[in-house]
Amino acid sequence: MKLTFFKYQGTGNDFVMIDNRDHKISKNNTKLIRHLCDRRFGIGGDGLICLENAEEKEFDFKMIYFNADGNESSMCGNGGRCLVAFAKFLGIIENSAKFIAVDGPHEAFIKNGIISLKMQNIDAVSKIEDALYLNTGSPHHVIFREGIATMDVKKEGADIRYSDHYKTEGTNVNFVEPVTENEFSVRTYERGVEDETLSCGTGVTAVAIAAFHAGKTSSNSVDLLVQGGKLNVKFEEKNGKYSEVWLSGPAEFVFKGEIVC
Numbered sequence: 001m002k003l004t005f006f007k008y009q010g011t012g013n014d015f016v017m018i019d020n021r022d023h024k025i026s027k028n029n030t031k032l033i034r035h036l037c038d039r040r041f042g043i044g045g046d047g048l049i050c051l052e053n054a055e056e057k058e059f060d061f062k063m064i065y066f067n068a069d070g071n072e073s074s075m076c077g078n079g080g081r082c083l084v085a086f087a088k089f090l091g092i093i094e095n096s097a098k099f100i101a102v103d104g105p106h107e108a109f110i111k112n113g114i115i116s117l118k119m120q121n122i123d124a125v126s127k128i129e130d131a132l133y134l135n136t137g138s139p140h141h142v143i144f145r146e147g148i149a150t151m152d153v154k155k156e157g158a159d160i161r162y163s164d165h166y167k168t169e170g171t172n173v174n175f176v177e178p179v180t181e182n183e184f185s186v187r188t189y190e191r192g193v194e195d196e197t198l199s200c201g202t203g204v205t206a207v208a209i210a211a212f213h214a215g216k217t218s219s220n221s222v223d224l225l226v227q228g229g230k231l232n233v234k235f236e237e238k239n240g241k242y243s244e245v246w247l248s249g250p251a252e253f254v255f256k257g258e259i260v261c
């Protein structure tokens, strides 16, 4: 089969996008999805996203997200923002969207080239030894430490991801260092890519909330400096619960192509 694909990236977190409204790709075809994400034998990407029609009329489309290992996974924040840009390109939406993903409904809007995505509420942040753990649509372990620029994220991230504590489901791991009162540097090891990625949307969302929760910032608008650029997270907090969580940043078309598979 000849498959038309689109490539998008959001602060360097890159995705193969498929308009799958005609169901040309089966979500059980792990081998094909892994092949398409392969940077040497395929197109290359941290993940693959299928845009499909939503069953419910209230949504503009449905997001199905796969990690580079070919398995369907939990929510991808940067992927969701890229999918909104793709839906605009396809003429499905103009500058705002309501879509359904694996973790529930999402709203999004586009303004001055920046795509903002509303994330799910976060009701719990737990402490695990010297780190914090929270689920922002995907599971995230957040550790504050010095010298993240020179650390081996792949090795240290994998040690935590495969530790006894997380071994069944795994986790994404974020290493964080404060830059100013409301600005943090972040490097993320992603489950399902099993390596460092240049940015992780659900990861920086977790970092912003963990930083507030731990008293490392008193601001509810936090900038996150990732390997591939800059993202912003805004939220409201009441009694340790977080709502109105918005992830914002660029999401760009890279190229379009055809692959025989």
Ligand SMILES: N[C@@H](CCC[C@H](N)C(=O)O)C(=O)O
Pocket: 013, 046, 067, 073, 074, 075, 076, 077, 078, 079, 138, 139, 171, 172, 190, 191, 192, 193, 199, 200, 201, 202, 203
């Ligand atoms: N890159 C993503 C996170 C994707 C999901 C993650 N790899 C997992 O399986 O938990 C993002 O931008 O949020």
